[in-house]
Amino acid sequence: MLGTVTINQFDLRPKLIMAFVLVALLVGVTGVVGSQAVSAVDAEAHTIAEDADKIDASMEMLVAVEEQQVAVQAALLGEDGTRADIEAANSHFEEWAQQMEGTDLSEEERGPLPICSPDIGSTRPSPRRCSTPQRPVRRRVPDRK
Numbered sequence: 001m002l003g004t005v006t007i008n009q010f011d012l013r014p015k016l017i018m019a020f021v022l023v024a025l026l027v028g029v030t031g032v033v034g035s036q037a038v039s040a041v042d043a044e045a046h047t048i049a050e051d052a053d054k055i056d057a058s059m060e061m062l063v064a065v066e067e068q069q070v071a072v073q074a075a076l077l078g079e080d081g082t083r084a085d086i087e088a089a090n091s092h093f094e095e096w097a098q099q100m101e102g103t104d105l106s107e108e109e110r111g112p113l114p115i116c117s118p119d120i121g122s123t124r125p126s127p128r129r130c131s132t133p134q135r136p137v138r139r140r141v142p143d144r145k
Contacts (some may be wrong), residue, residue, distance in 0.1 A: 004097050020073065057099045058100065060092075060096040061096045062089075063092075064092040064093035067085075067088070067093075068086065068089040068090065070085075070088065071088075
């Protein structure tokens, strides 16, 4: 049937209708593909936003820990008002820790936080030495009598 019907046999009106239908189908298919792509990007954007909340809370906790370290060092140097600084840093840390608890963390993310110690007294910047706290080993001490 297609071999016997040629485009030249139709009038202009059917040609325009076929062109319109083809363009409408092309637009429809493009819209469906675009809608699928936008929904996939939207899902990824929500995942990134959730991760950004976790990252923000953890970075604020890191800032609070550094504030605690500064306050403790000031206390060791005998400066005045260090108790208030330590309490403010502790409350700042607790605030962000509570916000972090509100997020859904995986088991890997719930692991112990690394403990970082800066190089005190060094004039050159150096990377921080970090270690993950280990569980204390319980040793049995023999009874002395």
